[in-house]
Amino acid sequence: xxxxxxxxxxxxxxxxIATDISGLDQFLNGGLQQGKVYELVGRAGSGKxxxxxxxxxxxxxxxxxxxxxxxxxxxxTRKDFDPIRLKELAEExxxxxxxxxxxxxxxxxxxxxxxxxxxxCHTAAHLVAGLLxxxxxxxxxxxxxxxxxxxxxxxxxxxxxxxxxxxLLMELHTVMRKLQMKHNLTFVLTNNLAFRRKRRRRFExxxxxxxxxxQIINKRIWLMKNGCFLGxxxxxxxxxxxxxx
Amino acid sequence: xxxxxxxxxxxxxxxxxKEISEYHIKLLQKQxxxxxxxxVHAEKLHTRLALSNDKTEQIKREILDLCVRRIKFKAIYKxxxxxxxxxxxxxxxxxxxxxxxxxxxxxxELVGENDVGKTELLHTLAVNFVCxxxxxxxxxxxxxxxxxxxERLDEILxxxxxxxxxxxxxxxxxxxxKACTAEALLAALQELLRRLTSSKGSSESVSDxxxxxxxxLTACYILYRSSYDRNKGRSFLSELTVVIRKLAVEHGxxxxxxxxxxxxxxxxxxxxxxxxxxHIGAVNPxxxxxLGDYWSSVCTxxxxxxxxxxxxxxxxxxxxxVLSNSxxxxxxxCWLRLTDxxxx
Numbered sequence: 001x002x003x004x005x006x007x008x009x010x011x012x013x014x015x016x017i018a019t020d021i022s023g024l025d026q027f028l029n030g031g032l033q034q035g036k037v038y039e040l041v042g043r044a045g046s047g048k049x050x051x052x053x054x055x056x057x058x059x060x061x062x063x064x065x066x067x068x069x070x071x072x073x074x075x076x077t078r079k080d081f082d083p084i085r086l087k088e089l090a091e092e093x094x095x096x097x098x099x100x101x102x103x104x105x106x107x108x109x110x111x112x113x114x115x116x117x118x119x120x121c122h123t124a125a126h127l128v129a130g131l132l133x134x135x136x137x138x139x140x141x142x143x144x145x146x147x148x149x150x151x152x153x154x155x156x157x158x159x160x161x162x163x164x165x166x167x168l169l170m171e172l173h174t175v176m177r178k179l180q181m182k183h184n185l186t187f188v189l190t191n192n193l194a195f196r197r198k199r200r201r202r203f204e205x206x207x208x209x210x211x212x213x214x215q216i217i218n219k220r221i222w223l224m225k226n227g228c229f230l231g232x233x234x235x236x237x238x239x240x241x242x243x244x245x
Numbered sequence: 246x247x248x249x250x251x252x253x254x255x256x257x258x259x260x261x262x263k264e265i266s267e268y269h270i271k272l273l274q275k276q277x278x279x280x281x282x283x284x285v286h287a288e289k290l291h292t293r294l295a296l297s298n299d300k301t302e303q304i305k306r307e308i309l310d311l312c313v314r315r316i317k318f319k320a321i322y323k324x325x326x327x328x329x330x331x332x333x334x335x336x337x338x339x340x341x342x343x344x345x346x347x348x349x350x351x352x353x354e355l356v357g358e359n360d361v362g363k364t365e366l367l368h369t370l371a372v373n374f375v376c377x378x379x380x381x382x383x384x385x386x387x388x389x390x391x392x393x394x395x396e397r398l399d400e401i402l403x404x405x406x407x408x409x410x411x412x413x414x415x416x417x418x419x420x421x422x423k424a425c426t427a428e429a430l431l432a433a434l435q436e437l438l439r440r441l442t443s444s445k446g447s448s449e450s451v452s453d454x455x456x457x458x459x460x461x462l463t464a465c466y467i468l469y470r471s472s473y474d475r476n477k478g479r480s481f482l483s484e485l486t487v488v489i490r491k492l493a494v495e496h497g498x499x500x501x502x503x504x505x506x507x508x509x510x511x512x513x514x515x516x517x518x519x520x521x522x523x524h525i526g527a528v529n530p531x532x533x534x535x536l537g538d539y540w541s542s543v544c545t546x547x548x549x550x551x552x553x554x555x556x557x558x559x560x561x562x563x564x565x566x567v568l569s570n571s572x573x574x575x576x577x578x579c580w581l582r583l584t585d586x587x588x589x
Contacts, residue, residue, distance in 0.1 A: 003420045006416040007413050009393075009395040010395040033396075177468070181423070181425055214359050215507075218392055236552065
């Protein structure tokens with residue numbers, strides 16, 4: 001049994017991963033915390049993938065830049081990953097004035113790209129296999145601290161049988177939990193929104209994959225047209241900031 | 246021989262029992278009747294003792310009376326009614342009204358849909374507990390969903406306008422255990438029990454733990470999929486109950502256990518995700534509580550945190566309702582508000 005006091009935990013904290021959405025970063029004390037499961041939801045084209053790519057780069061920043069000098073794995077189920085876009089973002093990050101001023105040992109854009117590992121998953125089975133193999137990658141590269149799954153709903157919803165979906169989803173979560181307990185990883189999943197029928201025939205936009213999934217993830221970030229929200233359901237979500245594009 | 250002495254003294258303490266002679270007591274000894282229980286259950290006692298039936302029955306009745314009263318007195322002396330304040334005024338009023346203040350040894354359950362603020366409430370309670378109760382009483386936060394956030398505690402404390410030193414001091418008294426599976430949760434509590442029993446009297450820090458917050462019990466079932474696994478989860482649950490009871494009764498710890506409920510949608514499932522829920526099977530259609538009847542008898546007070554109905558604009562108001570209360574009034578509710586300073 002590991003008893004830790006909250007004080008120790010407070011001081012033992014490693015740096016958060018900045019999202020570069022200023023309002024959100026402010027609200028989350030600098031970004032995504034390590035060791036939690038985050039979910040990004042939003043409609044198509046709301047910038048989920050872009051944010052994922054950004055996170056892959058921001059985690060590599062050196063410690064004095066509020067980064068954690070770690071590496072990332074990117075699980076892609078939709079072939080959305082675009083290395084050219086990632087390179088653009090990396091170049092933009094390196095040349096950013098706030099980053100450049102203090103640059104001493106700053107990694108170059110190409111180096112940054114080398115620290116993002118890419119796993120292509122055509123099907124849900126590939127995704128499970130990929131996550132199960134994570135411990136191998138982690139053994140080779142112990143500095144991996146961020147795992148991105150873009151998008152989890154696409155993989156899950158490509159299955160026809162609903163029972164199989166639940167099974168698979170829970171399997172994924174079990175695997176992720178195990179990895180998380182061992183390595184203190186941050187997970188970022190992306191998910192879709194769909195209209196769901198509510199009382200009195202009203203339709204409301206909700207994230208898919210059901211309530212059990214929502215229970216397991218720690219925070220859900222909504223990227224919407226009218227701003228950025230935090231919260232698991234459209235009823236309980238709170239407005240955080242406007243999104244500038 | 247102590248038992249016999251006990252019986253003898255008890256006999257002599259009763260009114261009719263005084264009338265029996267030394268001879269009868271020796272007879273009892275011979276017949277191997279040494280305890281009150283044996284005395285009451287002995288067959289044909291009146292023939293054995295050569296007393297009238299009426300008289301033996303009278304003695305039995307009086308002796309039982311005496312014993313039962315003894316237990317009552319003992320119980321009353323044992324519990325010193327210390328009442329913990331939750332630090333949330335509305336909640337304290339509600340608990341007062343239903344006659345269930347938070348006391349050592351209480352086991353409560355807090356249910357609610359996910360994202361309604363259960364974890365937030367537990368964070369607030371943890372902070373309030375260490376702030377209100379000095380003399381080193383500690384809180385143990387059992388984290389099963391990795392939701393614990395020390396920064397959040399820090400924020401809540403900062404809202405109370407405390408110095409950094411005081412904040413650290415308070416934070417030091419909140420301990421956290423990560424336990425992501427039912428096995429780990431059970432193991433952790435058993436370990437705690439073991440340490441408590443082995444280190445009686447010594448000044449180890451575990452003995453200062455007075456309040457245990459478990460967030461949340463979903464770990465016992467959420468990752469179990471097959472029916473075999475689900476039964477395993479249930480067996481964990483009953484073992485867990487035993488440990489919780491022991492900790493509560495023997496060591497006077499108060500428990501607040503949070504648990505998620507999953508609502509089935511009002512209308513027949515419109516999206517495929519609803520159907521997933523109905524396939525899980527263990528759902529009790531009435532309250533959608535996963536854990537069955539046995540579990541609902543464990544907690545003496547079940548509170549449910551809900552979103553108020555017809556709330557359109559304000560989404561930081563919550564209703565806390567009493568779902569069931571095994572001693573006292575079973576109804577009541579109060580309003581709570583989510584703020585930066587926790588829940589008030």
